[in-house]
Amino acid sequence: xxxxxxxxxxxxxxxxxxxxxxxxxxxxxxxxxxxxxxxxxxxxxxxxxxxxxxxxxxxxxxxxxxxxxxxxxxxxxxxxxxxxxxxxxxxxxxxxxxxxxxxxxxxxxxxxxxxxxxxxxxxxxxxxxxxxxxxxxxxxxxxxxxxxxxxxxxxxxxxxxxxxxxxxxxxxxxxxxxxxxxxxxxxxxxxxxxxxxxxxxxxxxxxxxxxxxxxxxxxxxxxxxxxxxxxxxxxxxxxxxxxxxxxxxx
Numbered sequence: 175x176x177x178x179x180x181x182x183x184x185x186x187x188x189x190x191x192x193x194x195x196x197x198x199x200x201x202x203x204x205x206x207x208x209x210x211x212x213x214x215x216x217x218x219x220x221x222x223x224x225x226x227x228x229x230x231x232x233x234x235x236x237x238x239x240x241x242x243x244x245x246x247x248x249x250x251x252x253x254x255x256x257x258x259x260x261x262x263x264x265x266x267x268x269x270x271x272x273x274x275x276x277x278x279x280x281x282x283x284x285x286x287x288x289x290x291x292x293x294x295x296x297x298x299x300x301x302x303x304x305x306x307x308x309x310x311x312x313x314x315x316x317x318x319x320x321x322x323x324x325x326x327x328x329x330x331x332x333x334x335x336x337x338x339x340x341x342x343x344x345x346x347x348x349x350x351x352x353x354x355x356x357x358x359x360x361x362x363x364x365x366x367x368x369x370x371x372x373x374x375x376x377x378x379x380x381x382x383x384x385x386x387x388x389x390x391x392x393x394x395x396x397x398x399x400x401x402x403x404x405x406x407x408x409x410x411x412x413x414x415x416x417x418x419x420x421x422x423x424x
Contacts, residue, residue, distance in 0.1 A: 295325020
């Protein structure tokens with residue numbers, strides 16, 4: 175395996191890395207995304223066929239496929255390009271996956287406008303652990319931003335993230351006769367614990383606004399997570415985890 179050493183900040187690859195870390199448009203245009211950390215690199219090596227280039231600090235080693243390009247940099251350069259306050263000495267570029275076709279499934283979770291990268295990554299990680307299929311609707315954070323990838327703890331490498339529109343999803347579920355439930359704070363919402371969700375799709379709404387009105391109006395059922403009356407809501411990732419647990423109950 176050939177290594178290339180880079181010591182200058184003006185190097186085109188390093189400049190591209192910095193753009194990829196901050197710009198969704200750059201990721202989409204180039205077809206690449208960046209992740210950081212030795213643990214995530216191990217996950218990418220194991221699961222992601224699109225691992226392209228690995229940048230390592232001096233003294234950091236990694237077991238990599240022969241096809242991967244390796245770049246070695248001094249620690250100060252790694253500190254300059256890494257988004258982490260304390261870099262682990264490994265940063266890597268991956269090719270974005272081909273856009274996957276949306277396939278409606280009973281027991282699927284739909285995310286509507288989940289904008290916080292930490293919440294989105296945590297939800298994807300939990301869904302991977304519980305084997306719940308997930309689709310992202312409009313308004314969600316970029317699943318291939320480095321913050322989401324990190325929060326997912328490699329879940330984005332193990333399962334391709336499906337992204338679709340509400341219009342497409344609604345039509346597909348109707349064709350397959352799959353009911354759609356939504357989480358909502360309303361008088362007609364039923365206790366989540368009494369709902370049979372094995373054959374349904376469930377929509378989790380955004381952190382601030384909840385599920386969009388057009389989705390609420392077309393849902394088959396509204397669900398509420400029981401909690402103390404003095405608590406208004408739950409963190410989106412926590413709510414999604416509770417819903418997914420209920421979706422696995424038989």
